[in-house]
Amino acid sequence: MGKAETYDMFEVEARRGADGELGVSVKKGRGAKKKEKLESMKKEMDVDDHTLSVEDLEIKYSTSVRKGLSGGLAAELLVRDGPNELKPPRGTPEYVKFARQLAGGLQCLMWVAAAICLIAFGIQCSQGDLTSADNLYLAIALIAVVVVTGCFGYYQEFKSTNIIASFKNLVPQQATVIRDGEKFQLNANQLVVGDLVEIKGGDRVPADVRITSAQGCKVDNSSLTGESEPQTRSPECTHESPLETRNIAFFSTMCLEGTATGIVINTGDRTIIGRIASLASGVENEKTPIAIEIEHFVDIIAGLAIFFGATFFVVAMVIGYPFLRAMVFFMAIVVAYVPEGLLATVTVCLSLTAKRLARKNCVVKNLEAVETLGSTSVICSDKTGTLTQNRMTVAHLWFDNQIHTADTTEDQSGQSFDQSSETWRALSKIISLCNRALFKGGQDAVPVPKRIVIGDASETALLKFAELTVGNVQDYRERFPKTCEIPFNSTNKFQLSVHALEAELGAGAGSRHVLVMKGAPERILERCASILIKGQELPLDAQWQEAFHTAYVQLGGLGERVLGFCHLYLDERQFPPGFAFDAEEPNFPTSGLCFAGLVSMIDPPRATVPDAVAKCRTAGIRVIMVTGDHPITAKAIARGVGIISEGSETVEDIAARLRMPIDQVDKRAARACVVNGGQLKDMEGEELVETLKMHPEMVFARTSPQQKLIIVESCQKLGAIVAVTGDGVNDSPALKKADIGVAMGIAGSDAAKNAADMILLDDNFASIVTGVEQGRLIFDNLKKSIAYTLTKNIPELAPYLIYITASVPLPLGCITILFIELCTDIFPSVSLAYEAAESDIMHLKPRNPRRDRLVNEPLAAYSYFQIGVIQSFAGFADYFTAMAQEGWWPLLCLGLRPHWENHHLQDLQDSYGQEWTFGQRLYQQYVCYTCFFISIEMCQIADVLIRKTRRLSVFQQGFFRNRVLVIAIVFQVCLGNFLCYCPGMPNIFNFMPIRFQWWLVPMPYGLLIFVYDEIRKLGVRRHPGSWWDKELYY
């Protein structure tokens, strides 16, 4: 029986050649690594049950197509395989996730700093020195910062990882099953392999089912394969691929009409959809580019902080400081150097953009995705529902030996065709009458294209078309009551109906009935003897047949589904009114008819898509179509929306044009390329990458979910940042794998929405362009924001360096630094997110993730060693001024530290001979902190102004155009004032009310910063590409 072999998830069947011959099956042990498991899942589905005969199936599953399984065996199998449900994947435990948030690079540094603080505090306590709880405060503040940012990050992650939840909802409640020859209802999760189940229209398929008998059964596979039309299910095996064969109905797809009976071949996680689900959840979320950037940046910062800290630790030890003091220095340097507020700034900037996008109908689930869209260089777009309207629409008509174009726009704003011909009148009559589709009642107020129709996709398209061009179809049908009908079936491939004519309208004299027929064009033509041209019935000779074939091929080449239409006025004498037509055994002519015309239908592209694709192109983004649909249709839509641009040819096009065999065509000459799933399966990974490199315009058709994943991976191998748009369950693994997955809000399945990072609420591909624009803007603005944030690290660090090396009284305290980082400077740095773009960012190429870093060398060097140094000078100027004016001249300050910080020295002489107690000196030190703080604040105001632009002059950008920034500056000043002058501050946060003069000291430095940067920008603008530009443009 080999149950175990057949249902081992890790089984891989190597296929030999394209003929589908089954090869050796390779078994992987249960202990195989997860990665291998994933790799094997990426391979094609390994189901072969569709190729077996019913008898073989019965043997394989020890079941019977009449009686079903025996109850005992079913119970046994249920124990073995588990219930027929999708198991949620075992995720990382929540506390581990939370802990991970608390253990990032910066966080670790801060933990270390906090630990040192606590140790220092502990030692001080044990020495009985209870005067300064500073270290304790600092430790608490640091821990608070880490925990708060950690919680924030955890919350973000929590929101974006509940992928499996939606798959659960797909499980049907009840299934009709036959066991021991008895039919009964069962909870669908009790099904086991081998069960005989019945499916009828309206049911969800309860498991993967091999159909053994069917009556007009149709299923909607669109969420699985992306095909928008219902698929017929029948017992015959029609294709070697399990996804395409007709005799398998898939778990969770919808049965639209008809009934079917079949044997369950897969349950639970082993179903196709279950595998896609585990594929999606098995795919690791790629790190977003911004996360990589920030990590890169944090590595640098952490490295530098530890380097500086360690250096000064050693220096302090060598100079002869006690170990504890040296540790405190180390901690202080870490605190000064680490930009504590940066993570908060980045998060807030990204959420602001996310909010802005939400207003434009893009909901961002994963904050970092905002920026990812900006760096996107390849968009892999699904066709159905994303690029197209997911609605069959009549696109072309052929009558009077001419192809007419119908209006396919969503709002019927396009051009209509000439409707004056007699032939058109006849054709429209056939279209209206030979149609079983109906509008659902009560929709008169709804515009025709949006009305809900009962009927299949083609009939719906024809009904809507008739309603729009002819008028009220319902009335029309009532005037020509139907007397007989043969519905469409796959053997005769036509649909026929006979209608009674009203006497006065009888076109053909002496006729009381008209027979109308539509169907596959070649079948219709077979049955015709004449053709209607400009209202005249002409004999259908070879010339007209040729014309018909040309038109048929042409329309087919557009990827459209073509139907032929014909009619016949029946002779009144032979078929008097009330004649009993027999549909089972036609007692009326079904050949020798009169051909009226061809109608072709397509799922047309959305109106906004071509424009959006063009915009993507100007923005340097490559749009690749990846669809489950047929290559011809895919190619036609790709041409229609501009994914294959005008004038681009595929290899096949060139071959056809030059009339030479395909393998002789130089592949490099073809800009465009259409690859279908079959070809893709035979391609090696390298080959696919090569193909992607060679042809800038690519269309992938007939792709499976696994192949979509492989395509995304190949693009990523080329170094591209890949966005994937899609709506179906079949897209979800690719959505997850992509750097940014974009799901459709209206048409999208829950699985797709869950796997995606972003959801387009209006299903409008054009919204992606807005997203790209915002993403690029936020990258630029984050750069500015980070440059602003980094600058102040130098004036925060410098006091410590001077303090240790020159032994001056400490100019700036750790708590003050935290206030700068986390309080006053947050608002201006966030306000930079509101800055308008400096140039037309949509005409630039996407950034190269390896070269255009968020934090590059010029940015760091310029911020640190130029602006930062000016700020440090401002701080020290203010510090020395405040000290000197209170009685401590600079020269006296040098080397003063040991005396200054001596708790027991209560009568230290200043430069004037006055004596100071320790308490008085401490408050003086706080004054210095405050002065240094104010200096940094003043300089940072200048800094935020210069950071408004990187290249343009601030005067060109406008000072007040970014109102938020102006408000932020005002707020920053107010906050500074509050900290300085609020009573109680000296003893809580070490801020002293300082004299007004000391606010003025740093202002000239602020002005200097401003002028300095304007000169830099002038140089950058005047001499692009020069040394100046390279070194100073960040």
Place this chain on the structure above:
Amino acid sequence: MWVLLQTVDPHMPKYQDRLATPGVMIRPKTEALDVTFNVSNTETWDHYVKMLDEFLEPYNDSVQAATNAACRPGRYNEQPDDGVPNYPKRACQFNRTQLGPCAGRTYGYGDGRPCVLVKMNRVINFFPGDNKTVSVVCAAKKEEDVAQLGDLALYPANGTIDLMYFPYYGKKVHVNYTQPVVAVQFLNLTANVDHNVECHIRAANIRADDERDKFAGRVAFKIRVNRN
């Protein structure tokens, strides 16, 4: 910054925001302000004596007579510039002999009646007492210990700091300024017990109850005499 430093007056600090209340200190001074010695063991108090000797060197009557003027007691010794900026100022005499038994020899350490000098920090242009007497008051920190502490003698009499030593004009112009001190002699300390003593300045404009600065306007120290 250079420009800013040019604005700093070499004689007079621009601001004295932190010095509203002058600090108070004692001599002899040890790290923990702890005066502990054994009467019969000279080595245990020898260093206190040396410290005091050194401190009181400039207070010698001869030095005072040579450099400083005898001023009129009981009022501030104001010396206006009279149009000449930073004209050197005369300092008033504070003679060592004013300290009575605490003026020399073993300062009472030899016979178990130790002296501690209390001094007030110099602050430029500070006028203590608002024209009223300024004095030093010492007492046991806790009231129940008063009896154990025994009697105290203050020199000059009543622990007065005369107003004539104020104001101070800074070390550049007020070269030989002699800081006034008050000597506290503990006459009959209970031996072999720690005594916590607090001295504070009693003056109209000096607050001695600052919670955060324990040395503003006051000073607390420990004294212990061991006898075998």
